[in-house]
Amino acid sequence: MTTESHTHPTPPLRVCIVGASGKLGQYMIDNALARGYEVTGVCRERSVAKLERFGDRIRILPGHTDDAEVIARAVDGCDGVLTVLAPWGTDDYASGTARAVLEHTRHGARLVFSCGWHITRDGKDRYTRKLRAFVAVFGFLARVARIADLDDQVRACRLIFDSDTSWTVVRGSDLEEGPAEGLPIWREHVGDPALADNLTRRIDFADFMVHALTDDALVRRAPAIVGCRTQSALAHAEPTSA
Ligand SMILES: NC(=O)c1ccc[n+]([C@@H]2O[C@H](COP(=O)([O-])OP(=O)(O)OC[C@H]3O[C@@H](n4cnc5c(N)ncnc54)[C@H](OP(=O)(O)O)[C@@H]3O)[C@@H](O)[C@H]2O)c1
Numbered sequence: 001m002t003t004e005s006h007t008h009p010t011p012p013l014r015v016c017i018v019g020a021s022g023k024l025g026q027y028m029i030d031n032a033l034a035r036g037y038e039v040t041g042v043c044r045e046r047s048v049a050k051l052e053r054f055g056d057r058i059r060i061l062p063g064h065t066d067d068a069e070v071i072a073r074a075v076d077g078c079d080g081v082l083t084v085l086a087p088w089g090t091d092d093y094a095s096g097t098a099r100a101v102l103e104h105t106r107h108g109a110r111l112v113f114s115c116g117w118h119i120t121r122d123g124k125d126r127y128t129r130k131l132r133a134f135v136a137v138f139g140f141l142a143r144v145a146r147i148a149d150l151d152d153q154v155r156a157c158r159l160i161f162d163s164d165t166s167w168t169v170v171r172g173s174d175l176e177e178g179p180a181e182g183l184p185i186w187r188e189h190v191g192d193p194a195l196a197d198n199l200t201r202r203i204d205f206a207d208f209m210v211h212a213l214t215d216d217a218l219v220r221r222a223p224a225i226v227g228c229r230t231q232s233a234l235a236h237a238e239p240t241s242a
Contacts (some may be wrong), residue, residue, distance in 0.1 A: 013037045015213065016075045018065050019084030020058075021047035024114060027206030028082050033057055035210065042074045053229060066096025072104040080110040080213040084141070084228050087153040092144045098156035110219075111160075111167045112212045114205070115196075117190045118150065119157045119171055121222040126191025131198075168212045169222040172205050173198045184208050185233045186223035194236035200227045 015032050019025050020041030029051070032039050041051060045062040063070030065083075075081050083101050085094045098113065105111060117125070118135045127135075135150065142148035160167050173195065180203045187194055208225055212218045226233050 008016055013079045013213065014040075014077055016040045016042065016078045017084075017172065017208075018042045018071065018074070018081060018097060019086065020060070021050040022084055022236060023088070023202055024084050024154075024206055024209070026050070027203050028209055029054060029058060030193050031206050031210045032082075037210075040074050040078070041170035042070060064093075066093050066100055068100045068104060071100035075105045075109070078105065078109055078138045080112065081105050081208050082213070083111070083113045083116045085113050085156050087142075087148040087150050090143070090149045090152075092149075092152050092155070094149075094152045094156040095159060098159050102159060102165055102167075105165070105175065108166060108212045111165050112209050113157070113160055113169045114209060115153055115169060115171055116156060117171050117173055117224055119154060119169065119222070120190075121157075121161055121169070124225070125189045129192075133202075157222075168218045168220070170205070170209055170212060171222055171224040173200045173224070173226050175202045175205060176201055177202055180204055180207065181227055181229040182207075183211060183228060184225040185228050185237075186225045188221070188223070190224045190226070194233055195224055195226045196232035199230055200225055204228070 015037050017025055017028050020029060021043035029039055039058040041058050042061050042063060044064060048060055048062050051060055061070055061074045081101055087094055139150040157169055160169055176199060178201050180226055181201055184200050184204050205229060
């Protein structure tokens with residue numbers, strides 16, 4: 001016997017993806033659409049063509065992601081915003097993007113940002129000499145060549161950590177392409193032995209970003225992630241404490 005239900009179906013989450021045309025952004029679009037979410041993407045005008053394959057399944061607002069006016073329109077009515085924080089350029093693009101998202105999204109919406117392990121929230125991350133050397137050398141060369149400014153990403157994350165929004169900063173390990181392996185595991189600090197292999201599939205990074213929208217245990221946390229099939233993750237598979 002069936003019982004009549006008077007509950008209404010939950011409307012799909014409305015999400016905005018800021019930096020939608022990059023590799024991570026496109027994986028996040030696929031993932032969000034597969035979950036039945038309504039997706040708005042923001043990307044530079046010159047990159048709109050990269051999103052052609054999505055057709056009318058997403059709404060696209062062309063514009064620079066640090067343009068407050070574009071962001072205000074894109075995030076209007078959204079339940080969650082997924083933002084790719086990239087250090088490209090030397091014009092405070094990452095911190096301008098973070099500021100625009102923080103200031104224009106309605107209070108209570110879930111804000112999820114991507115960055116790398118080199119970002120530390122509380123200074124308690126323990127980095128290998130190799131990672132420290134890479135950040136120092138890449139950071140210096142990229143700044144001199146005016147290609148990127150790693151400190152801009154640091155400033156962007158400081159703005160997020162100091163905000164009273166419902167943020168999550170997902171800190172990615174080194175990335176590789178390949179089929180999905182499953183939701184990455186996470187730890188509070190780099191240096192945890194579970195993260196030692198320092199490798200995540202980009203498609204799984206995207207899955208973690210979209211997953212974070214609905215995981216309250218990740219609010220105001222900066223999880224450092226690694227692939228769930230890496231040796232280090234499998235060897236230290238205890239559940240993550242919330
Ligand atoms: N790559 C890694 O190994 C790695 C490791 C750890 C963490 N992460 C993190 O993962 C996230 C995605 O990284 P990804 O390497 O996979 O890159 P990605 O997804 O391809 O994204 C790069 C983003 O930067 C934009 N961009 C590129 N050049 C730009 C420029 N000159 N000015 C302004 N915007 C520009 C791209 O927009 P267009 O499409 O318009 O070019 C795109 O939105 C980032 O948050 C990164 O910090 C990456």
